[in-house]
Amino acid sequence: MINELLIIIFAPLIAGVIAWALDIKGVREALGVIGAAIPLAYLIKLYPTVMGGETIQYDITFGGFTFNFVLAPMGLVFAMIAGVVGLAAVLGMASTARSSYEWLFALMSLTGVFGIFLSYDLLAFFIFWEVMTFGSFMMVLKYNKSASLKYFILSVIGAYAMLIAIGIIYARVGSFSFIKVYNAFAQDAALGMVGGETLFSRGDMAAIFGLFLVAFGVKAGTFPLHVWAPDAYSETNQSYTAMFSGVLSKTGVYGFILLYMLMGYRLMAEFGTFRSVPSFGYIIAFLGGLTIIVGGLLAALQEDIRKLFAYSSISQIGYILVAIGVGSALSIEAGIYHAISHALFKGLFFLIVATIIYRTGKTEFKDMGGLAEKMPFTFAMAFVAILSLAGIPPLVGFASKWLIFESVISQNMPILGGMVFFGSAIGFVYLIRFTYAVWFGQRPTDLDDVKDAPLPLAIGMGILALLNVVFGIAPGLVAGELNKIIGKDVIGGTIWELDIGVGKYNGLLITIWLVIGLLVAAIIYFLGARVRRVPVTDTYQSGNPVTMDYNLTIRRNFFLPLKEALSFWLRISFDKLYKDIGKTAEDFAETMKNYVYNGNVQSYAWYLAIILLILAMWGV
Amino acid sequence: MFEVALKALFLLLYATFVGFIFMGIIRKVSARIHRRVGPPLYQPILDTIKLLSKKSNITHGLIYDFGIIYALGATILALFFIPIGSVSILRAYGDLILITFLLEIPMLGIMFAAMSSGNPWAGLGAQRALLTLLAIQVPLGFAIVALAEFYGTFSTYQIVMAQQVSGWSITHVSLLLAAIAYDIVLQAMFGKEPFDIMIAPGEISLGPMVEFGGKHMGILQIQHAIALFAETLFFSNIFLGGAVVTIFASPVLNTIASLGILLIKQIAVLMVAIFIGNIFPRFTIDQAAKFYWKWPTIIAALGAVLASL
Numbered sequence: 037m038i039n040e041l042l043i044i045i046f047a048p049l050i051a052g053v054i055a056w057a058l059d060i061k062g063v064r065e066a067l068g069v070i071g072a073a074i075p076l077a078y079l080i081k082l083y084p085t086v087m088g089g090e091t092i093q094y095d096i097t098f099g100g101f102t103f104n105f106v107l108a109p110m111g112l113v114f115a116m117i118a119g120v121v122g123l124a125a126v127l128g129m130a131s132t133a134r135s136s137y138e139w140l141f142a143l144m145s146l147t148g149v150f151g152i153f154l155s156y157d158l159l160a161f162f163i164f165w166e167v168m169t170f171g172s173f174m175m176v177l178k179y180n181k182s183a184s185l186k187y188f189i190l191s192v193i194g195a196y197a198m199l200i201a202i203g204i205i206y207a208r209v210g211s212f213s214f215i216k217v218y219n220a221f222a223q224d225a226a227l228g229m230v231g232g233e234t235l236f237s238r239g240d241m242a243a244i245f246g247l248f249l250v251a252f253g254v255k256a257g258t259f260p261l262h263v264w265a266p267d268a269y270s271e272t273n274q275s276y277t278a279m280f281s282g283v284l285s286k287t288g289v290y291g292f293i294l295l296y297m298l299m300g301y302r303l304m305a306e307f308g309t310f311r312s313v314p315s316f317g318y319i320i321a322f323l324g325g326l327t328i329i330v331g332g333l334l335a336a337l338q339e340d341i342r343k344l345f346a347y348s349s350i351s352q353i354g355y356i357l358v359a360i361g362v363g364s365a366l367s368i369e370a371g372i373y374h375a376i377s378h379a380l381f382k383g384l385f386f387l388i389v390a391t392i393i394y395r396t397g398k399t400e401f402k403d404m405g406g407l408a409e410k411m412p413f414t415f416a417m418a419f420v421a422i423l424s425l426a427g428i429p430p431l432v433g434f435a436s437k438w439l440i441f442e443s444v445i446s447q448n449m450p451i452l453g454g455m456v457f458f459g460s461a462i463g464f465v466y467l468i469r470f471t472y473a474v475w476f477g478q479r480p481t482d483l484d485d486v487k488d489a490p491l492p493l494a495i496g497m498g499i500l501a502l503l504n505v506v507f508g509i510a511p512g513l514v515a516g517e518l519n520k521i522i523g524k525d526v527i528g529g530t531i532w533e534l535d536i537g538v539g540k541y542n543g544l545l546i547t548i549w550l551v552i553g554l555l556v557a558a559i560i561y562f563l564g565a566r567v568r569r570v571p572v573t574d575t576y577q578s579g580n581p582v583t584m585d586y587n588l589t590i591r592r593n594f595f596l597p598l599k600e601a602l603s604f605w606l607r608i609s610f611d612k613l614y615k616d617i618g619k620t621a622e623d624f625a626e627t628m629k630n631y632v633y634n635g636n637v638q639s640y641a642w643y644l645a646i647i648l649l650i651l652a653m654w655g656v
Numbered sequence: 657m658f659e660v661a662l663k664a665l666f667l668l669l670y671a672t673f674v675g676f677i678f679m680g681i682i683r684k685v686s687a688r689i690h691r692r693v694g695p696p697l698y699q700p701i702l703d704t705i706k707l708l709s710k711k712s713n714i715t716h717g718l719i720y721d722f723g724i725i726y727a728l729g730a731t732i733l734a735l736f737f738i739p740i741g742s743v744s745i746l747r748a749y750g751d752l753i754l755i756t757f758l759l760e761i762p763m764l765g766i767m768f769a770a771m772s773s774g775n776p777w778a779g780l781g782a783q784r785a786l787l788t789l790l791a792i793q794v795p796l797g798f799a800i801v802a803l804a805e806f807y808g809t810f811s812t813y814q815i816v817m818a819q820q821v822s823g824w825s826i827t828h829v830s831l832l833l834a835a836i837a838y839d840i841v842l843q844a845m846f847g848k849e850p851f852d853i854m855i856a857p858g859e860i861s862l863g864p865m866v867e868f869g870g871k872h873m874g875i876l877q878i879q880h881a882i883a884l885f886a887e888t889l890f891f892s893n894i895f896l897g898g899a900v901v902t903i904f905a906s907p908v909l910n911t912i913a914s915l916g917i918l919l920i921k922q923i924a925v926l927m928v929a930i931f932i933g934n935i936f937p938r939f940t941i942d943q944a945a946k947f948y949w950k951w952p953t954i955i956a957a958l959g960a961v962l963a964s965l
Contacts, residue, residue, distance in 0.1 A: 408719060429758070442804075442810055449964075453798075456797075457793055458793055464764070464790075465786045465787070538810050539752075540748065540811070546749075550730065553729035553731070553732035556732055560878065561875060564874070565712065569714075588775065589774060590779040597787055
């Protein structure tokens with residue numbers, strides 16, 4: 037019998053290859069959905085076993101290496117995110133994908149993601165990391181070459197940084213297996229405490245940490261390595277971006293958690309703590325804080341719906357990094373919780389964006405407006421997503437943000453706390469801009485015959501929206517499972533309630549009292565006289581009559597004052613810096629080409645002479 | 657169950673009434689500052705009754721109506737989580753972060769409604785409101801962080817109880833700094849000059865409110881009254897010691913006494929806002945952002961760092 041783990045990992049890829057090979061419209065969509073549904077079904081089937089404390093493992097020897105796969109609680113939770121959001125995204129793709137090419141590579145990257153979450157040795161981790169990167173790169177390449185190259189180059193830098201780090205570890209430990217690596221680091225930490233001879237020197241540890249920081253930072257979109265994300269997230273199939281942003285970015289997050297699990301003690305023993313937080317964690321957290329601010333502010337200034345959500349995605353990842361960086365059991369749980377809720381609401385957002393682009397064919401705010409009446413279902417979904425991302429109780433986005441706030445602040449981290457607070461306001465700000473420009477106000481006349489979401493997209497959105505609401509009202513459902521990862525009750529309370537000692541949050545009570553509040557308000561509203569519906573042009577314009585020829589909605593540069601207030605900071609751009617570095621490297625290569633390959637036969641003879649001279653001096 | 661419902665009803669009526677009187681006080685005191693007589697204290701109640709009884713109301717669609725209802729509903733929700741002496745219903749869940757968020761979300765409803773009208777002034781007002789929200793969030797965040805770090809808890813009720821023992825928050829240097837920053841933030845939360853940029857009467861025709869009339873405006877008046885009550889109450893609770901009176905034998909007397917003490921503190925908070933509001937002209941929005949990101953942020957961040965040491 038083939039092992040379940042292999043089925044989970046390879047089902048999407050096989051389905052993708054078949055869909056690509058057959059390339060029959062209707063069949064490839066069905067195959068894609070099946071390919072994404074099988075892993076989810078298996079994960080759900082194995083869920084009680086694994087959460088009950090049993091681990092499922094599978095080893096395979098291939099090409100001289102032994103690859104270990106283990107389904108452990110941590111990996112399972114992340115794989116569940118991938119399964120749910122992946123299924124929703126694939127349902128969306130059934131409407132928006134244009135060719136079998138997209139099915140192949142979208143499902144290939146899903147295989148990569150499952151492989152990352154299930155692999156239990158560094159080599160398998162790296163290989164699936166590359167599979168995932170390649171799949172997503174090909175998805176972007178189809179739409180925009182320069183965006184895909186930017187993504188590819190940064191990903192390659194990240195991947196090779198990881199490869200070097202893995203190489204250093206392998207050179208010292210002699211194994212790729214997580215268990216052996218963990219034991220080696222733990223032993224080293226203990227030895228280091230008593231002042232014994234350690235396997236890894238201080239320099240080794242700094243190098244490994246720095247390299248992994250780059251590797252995972254690129255994938256997570258950490259400031260200042262975030263520049264690929266706005267282009268790559270926007271220049272591809274938006275249904276796929278639901279997975280790209282919702283799941284693929286989580287692999288970076290998972291990487292950081294892995295860093296904690298494998299070598300946290302050793303790094304802490306080597307570099308000490310900053311106040312109550314490990315120093316290395318504080319670096320991650322501080323970068324996360326900057327990521328929140330930079331991503332959020334840039335999101336507010338975008339004029340393109342896809343770019344806005346790309347930056348928003350970066351900003352939200354910042355929260356997770358802050359929580360993980362702080363590194364207490366509570367804050368890591370909070371970080372994973374936010375990873376779940378981010379996947380749920382950001383997956384939903386990108387499906388909404390996919391619907392809007394699929395139905396209207398437009399991506400910029402200046403071309404849209406007043407769509408709420410034409411697409412009521414999509415608007416309702418957007419409403420849930422907006423409330424969730426902005427952190428409005430009782431949705432899941434609030435529960436997870438609340439946990440992050442409290443876990444960070446209760447660790448005595450005032451500056452990080454301030455950064456997180458700013459992030460929640462900026463989230464509010466860019467979402468309202470999206471709401472205003474897309475859904476409300478005057479509708480351009482060319483959007484008058486727009487239809488609502490197609491059925492597969494609607495199902496995908498429905499799944500995610502439902503989970504947003506359910507997990508929001510019953511936040512304990514997720515918290516209880518997260519407690520099982522850590523192995524003790526870090527977050528107390530019932531399924532309705534989160535209790536972390538310094539504070540309590542009850543999703544159900546908030547829902548009930550919100551309903552009561554709304555009822556009171558509704559009673560006052562309905563006691564008043566009846567309302568008369570007026571058209572959008574029947575409005576106050578300084579007492580002047582208006583017609584549809586006037587543009588009543590502010591669609592461009594909505595946050596101009598913000599841009600002006602930040603003009604100094606906006607001049608500093610990492611995008612430009614990288615472009616300059618790239619340009620310099622190109623020029624250097626050009627110069628080298630001109631000087632070395634100069635076409636002069638005599639100079640080639642001279643090279644030979646020089647080499648011979650070197651060999652002679654070496655004593656050959 | 658019945659008792660809770662009764663308490664909730666009492667709280668709602670009390671908050672609405674006091675909130676309206678606060679609105680009256682604002683108008684009366686402002687008038688006296690200008691050497692006018694001013695309207696009677698109950699004038700806002702009359703205004704609201706008039707607005708609610710308009711025979712003709714307009715709507716721009718479902719969201720236009722729902723946004724208003726949501727704004728009031730969310731304000732009522734926020735009110736129930738703030739401890740009011742010993743009356744409060746959900747004070748066990750009165751978490752600092754939760755209340756801070758809950759006091760902001762009514763804005764979402766108002767803006768949804770305003771923007772769905774499609775009026776350009778409303779769009780402009782929403783933009784200004786959002787930027788104000790963004791600007792105040794930095795000092796506000798640091799002030800909240802300072803409180804949580806100082807008391808080691810997020811429960812507002814426990815913070816009130818701690819102040820009963822160790823004196824008001826503002827008697828500690830770090831929290832005094834936080835309170836100053838929060839008070840500057842309150843000016844914008846109340847929508848008073850110099851930070852009434854969101855409404856900006858005379859400049860952008862009331863911004864988000866421009867298109868509301870009749871019962872929509874009436875509901876917003878009620879929302880404003882409750883929000884005014886809730887915001888002053890929250891400030892009094894976290895910085896001015898709140899009030900939990902236990903000296904009388906009868907619980908009714910105790911409750912009345914706590915409400916009375918809280919009322920005095922709330923009016924004190926309100927007075928500061930009125931005085932400042934009446935002598936400063938309005939900032940432009942980019943000035944406001946730069947201002948809030950400079951002095952109040954520095955003061956509050958200093959408080960937060962001091963509190964965490």
